[in-house]
Amino acid sequence: MAGSQDFAAHFGPENIPFGIASSASRPSPQAVTRLGNSIIFLADLDLSALSLPDGIFSEPTLNAFAALGRKTHTEVRQAVQRLIAQNSLPETCQESLSAVRMHLPVAGGAHGWEVQPAPGSERLPVAYAGRAGSIIVSGTDVRRPRGQYFKYGQEGLAGGRKEVVYGPSIWMDYELEMAGGGRARVWVLALNDWSARDFQQLEMIPLGPLNSKHGATSVSAWVITPDALAPFKTPLKNPRTAAAAAAAATQQQHSSSRSRSRWPSTNAAEMDWAFKQIVAHQSRAPEK
Numbered sequence: 292m293a294g295s296q297d298f299a300a301h302f303g304p305e306n307i308p309f310g311i312a313s314s315a316s317r318p319s320p321q322a323v324t325r326l327g328n329s330i331i332f333l334a335d336l337d338l339s340a341l342s343l344p345d346g347i348f349s350e351p352t353l354n355a356f357a358a359l360g361r362k363t364h365t366e367v368r369q370a371v372q373r374l375i376a377q378n379s380l381p382e383t384c385q386e387s388l389s390a391v392r393m394h395l396p397v398a399g400g401a402h403g404w405e406v407q408p409a410p411g412s413e414r415l416p417v418a419y420a421g422r423a424g425s426i427i428v429s430g431t432d433v434r435r436p437r438g439q440y441f442k443y444g445q446e447g448l449a450g451g452r453k454e455v456v457y458g459p460s461i462w463m464d465y466e467l468e469m470a471g472g473g474r475a476r477v478w479v480l481a482l483n484d485w486s487a488r489d490f491q492q493l494e495m496i497p498l499g500p501l502n503s504k505h506g507a508t509s510v511s512a513w514v515i516t517p518d519a520l521a522p523f524k525t526p527l528k529n530p531r532t533a534a535a536a537a538a539a540a541t542q543q544q545h546s547s548s549r550s551r552s553r554w555p556s557t558n559a560a561e562m563d564w565a566f567k568q569i570v571a572h573q574s575r576a577p578e579k
Contacts, residue, residue, distance in 0.1 A: 308513040311394040322348040328388040335384035393512035436506040440489035460487035478514035
């Protein structure tokens with residue numbers, strides 16, 4: 292799962308994102324960056340002047356590197372950028388994008404709890420959870436989940452024909468989202484939250500979905516630093532405009548017709564809230 296070579300222009304020296312990759316010659320997943328369509332294995336660079344922890348770039352995730360903080364991330368980016376500017380990147384540290392496999396850049400956790408009642412409470416345990424095992428790197432095939440749902444959809448949810456059947460989801464979509472990673476959410480990456488909406492109708496009231504959200508959550512193989520994003524800073528567009536609402540529309544895929552509507556197109560500039568506002572809102576409760 293190397294990713295598309297069509298986006299080489301997005302990975303110039305002004306970007307220098309961080310990710311995790313492996314290859315035939317480097318079978319253990321480890322930290323990398325990308326320049327054009329070249330993958331640079333950071334453990335093979337001489338970065339001794341930065342006084343980094345031993346083996347930090349040989350870890351299978353970026354979690355330990357993320358914990359070092361933004362100052363260290365900036366120093367590493369700048370060191371790589373200097374090597375690029377000086378044309379001093381060793382060939383031995385580079386491999387073609389087509390020769391590597393990308394992995395999840397960070398490892399996350401899960402949470403869940405139970406609540407009663409819900410429309411399907413007599414048929415299945417009701418809970419809300421985020422399943423870490425469903426997180427996959429972008430480009431991985433998503434298998435249509437199997438589960439229970441109202442045969443007549445909205446009618447069952449409204450209390451009408453409440454027949455429940457079991458089978459592959461016939462109403463799947465994804466939510467185009469942005470995710471924050473690292474200490475204080477110092478990194479940004481794209482995230483697609485896949486949902487089986489027909490399962491969700493049976494599960495969700497009054498709390499939220501469980502298996503309907505466990506099919507997959509796709510995350511980008513690359514985490515982008517605030518330093519790379521700084522030149523693109525833009526004022527928040529709040530409250531939400533009609534254009535932003537339209538841009539946030541989800542992509543629905545119905546197995547019955549195999550038809551697909553247009554993939555959504557949007558821009559992070561259309562977000563209602565900045566990451567720092569989201570973190571501030573969540574962290575203020577409980578106040579001590």
